Amino acid sequence: MKTQQTAWLRWYPVWSRNMRVWRKLIGPALLGNIGEPLLYLLALGYGLGSFLGQKIEGLEYVVFLASGLVCSSAMNTASFEGMYSAYTRMAVQDTWIGMLTAPLTLRDIIYAEVIWCGTKSVISVAAILLVATAMGLVADARAILVLPLGWLVGACFGSMALVMTSIAKTYDFFLYYFTLLVTPMLLLSGVFFPIDGMPELVQTIAKILPLYHAIALMRPLMIGQLPTDVLLHLTVLGLYILVALPIAIRLISRRLLR
Amino acid sequence: MDTTNPVVNIRSLCKSYDGQRVVDNFDLQVQRGECFGLLGPNGAGKTTILRMMLGMTPPESGELNILEQPVSQGSYQVRQKIGVVPQMDNLDPDFSVVENLRTYASYFNLSGEIVRNRIQELLEFARLTNKADEQIDSLSGGMKRRLTLARALVNAPELLILDEPTTGLDPQARQLIWQRLRELKHSGHTLIMTTHYMEEAQRLCDRLAIMDHGKVIVQGTPQELIDAHVEPHVIEVVGNDVERWQAQFNKQDSTRFESLGESLFIYAQDEKPVIEDLCKFSHLDFIHRRANLEDVFLKMTGRDLREE
Numbered sequence A: 001m002k003t004q005q006t007a008w009l010r011w012y013p014v015w016s017r018n019m020r021v022w023r024k025l026i027g028p029a030l031l032g033n034i035g036e037p038l039l040y041l042l043a044l045g046y047g048l049g050s051f052l053g054q055k056i057e058g059l060e061y062v063v064f065l066a067s068g069l070v071c072s073s074a075m076n077t078a079s080f081e082g083m084y085s086a087y088t089r090m091a092v093q094d095t096w097i098g099m100l101t102a103p104l105t106l107r108d109i110i111y112a113e114v115i116w117c118g119t120k121s122v123i124s125v126a127a128i129l130l131v132a133t134a135m136g137l138v139a140d141a142r143a144i145l146v147l148p149l150g151w152l153v154g155a156c157f158g159s160m161a162l163v164m165t166s167i168a169k170t171y172d173f174f175l176y177y178f179t180l181l182v183t184p185m186l187l188l189s190g191v192f193f194p195i196d197g198m199p200e201l202v203q204t205i206a207k208i209l210p211l212y213h214a215i216a217l218m219r220p221l222m223i224g225q226l227p228t229d230v231l232l233h234l235t236v237l238g239l240y241i242l243v244a245l246p247i248a249i250r251l252i253s254r255r256l257l258r
Numbered sequence B: 001m002d003t004t005n006p007v008v009n010i011r012s013l014c015k016s017y018d019g020q021r022v023v024d025n026f027d028l029q030v031q032r033g034e035c036f037g038l039l040g041p042n043g044a045g046k047t048t049i050l051r052m053m054l055g056m057t058p059p060e061s062g063e064l065n066i067l068e069q070p071v072s073q074g075s076y077q078v079r080q081k082i083g084v085v086p087q088m089d090n091l092d093p094d095f096s097v098v099e100n101l102r103t104y105a106s107y108f109n110l111s112g113e114i115v116r117n118r119i120q121e122l123l124e125f126a127r128l129t130n131k132a133d134e135q136i137d138s139l140s141g142g143m144k145r146r147l148t149l150a151r152a153l154v155n156a157p158e159l160l161i162l163d164e165p166t167t168g169l170d171p172q173a174r175q176l177i178w179q180r181l182r183e184l185k186h187s188g189h190t191l192i193m194t195t196h197y198m199e200e201a202q203r204l205c206d207r208l209a210i211m212d213h214g215k216v217i218v219q220g221t222p223q224e225l226i227d228a229h230v231e232p233h234v235i236e237v238v239g240n241d242v243e244r245w246q247a248q249f250n251k252q253d254s255t256r257f258e259s260l261g262e263s264l265f266i267y268a269q270d271e272k273p274v275i276e277d278l279c280k281f282s283h284l285d286f287i288h289r290r291a292n293l294e295d296v297f298l299k300m301t302g303r304d305l306r307e308e
């Protein structure tokens, strides 16, 4: 009864474990996934939008917001999963140590976690897509392409989050990352308003960070356009993964396998 | 017993943490079907050795062959045929008992009918059949330990590595684990275990090593160690007058005194003169017993507490 898993699929049982845990709490999870964007769209989109009295980049504010929220929720979901949840599995529950006594390597586990972060982002993007479609805020069927992009954005933020996890001593440590990186990105990358009016320096910094590129790819697809400079944006997101992931694996190895 | 190809073959294994040697030129050969015990005070290096055997800690130097495969860092294949009971339980709290077993089996790429049957057998083996759907939080310490043992067996391992399998368990729970470990030994498994319970080691292990500061001090069967290192008779004396008795007692050269707290341990080749003399001090309480592994352990590793 012994069969060896094909090497490149060894992430699968770890991913599947996370999926099964998530499914146990699918009710509250989906409620959050659907309820939160719904509240934002109602309160900010219609509520705040009605005061604006003008279109933003030719769009109703609520449409502009919906196309930004898909990106920020992909970021938030993967960041939370890669920090709080992954840290729990690494340092609190010793889940990874348990896996390491089976024929899995740390690399398999970390790949699985990144793929899982991407998966969770896809779920949250899908939820918003559903809500936005029901509210008539999505232009046409090409918007479906935000799902695979949501995975990439999730994998990108998941990889970055795992670097934080690898050096965290407590949950509180993650507040630094949220305060210094996630929140500024959320506010300054164009989720809630276009960044054209911001100081030059802020714009430059925003353009180095991944959320800007996620928005550049996903927003056009939500509003019936096609993104430009696709290769550039994909490359930036890919580079973040390519840099963060090996660092995360290295540091977590040093922490668990010493 | 097959002595040609040891299941575990370790030579001159070394490991340091922060410049401190914690495993120092450690050698070990374990034959197929043997139960080998690794004993030593806290911090002796037992867990570190087991982790190196599993490829979970990189050795500094030395040779490490498990199941005839060299172990190197990141070599996960060797773990395909090993079952592990870690010192600290790491059961998945998000899953029920049976889900824990199923999930762990999936890490070995095992699923389907055969595994379902095997899991049923293991639940019975661990006497957890009626707890199959319970969450981990609701299990007692003994049940968790039994589940961890069952989990270590899902992949039908040839070698079992057990790091303090009965620490913290009540006598009944410990008896059940002992019985299971004996069954595993009789069905041909090779076992390597650590323990702080000398009685456990003496009952279960064919051979054992007592180690300290990363080095093996003595090695052999429990009886060999007792015969070679301590006198056959032990008399433990308690009472506040022990010193007065000790001062007047005309002891033979072969008799050894060891003080531990309020008690005096007397190790003797011939117990009769000691007992006769002790009877004269009617207010002294004493018991006479045969020497056991604990006496060897205390002699070899000293009586001081290990708290660095």
Ligand SMILES: Nc1ncnc2c1ncn2[C@@H]1O[C@H](COP(=O)(O)OP(=O)(O)OP(=O)(O)O)[C@@H](O)[C@H]1O
Pocket (backbone or CB within 6 Å): A258, B017, B018, B022, B040, B041, B042, B043, B044, B045, B046, B047, B048, B049, B087
């Ligand atoms: N990851 C680590 N980093 C630094 N030092 C470590 C690490 N793991 C173990 N040590 C040190 O190595 C020594 C041996 O530890 P080990 O856990 O192997 O002992 P042990 O024999 O299993 O002890 P116990 O009976 O308490 O379980 C100890 O001094 C311990 O502090």
Ligand SMILES: [Mg+2]
Pocket (backbone or CB within 6 Å): B046, B047, B048, B087, B163
């Ligand atoms: Mg230990």
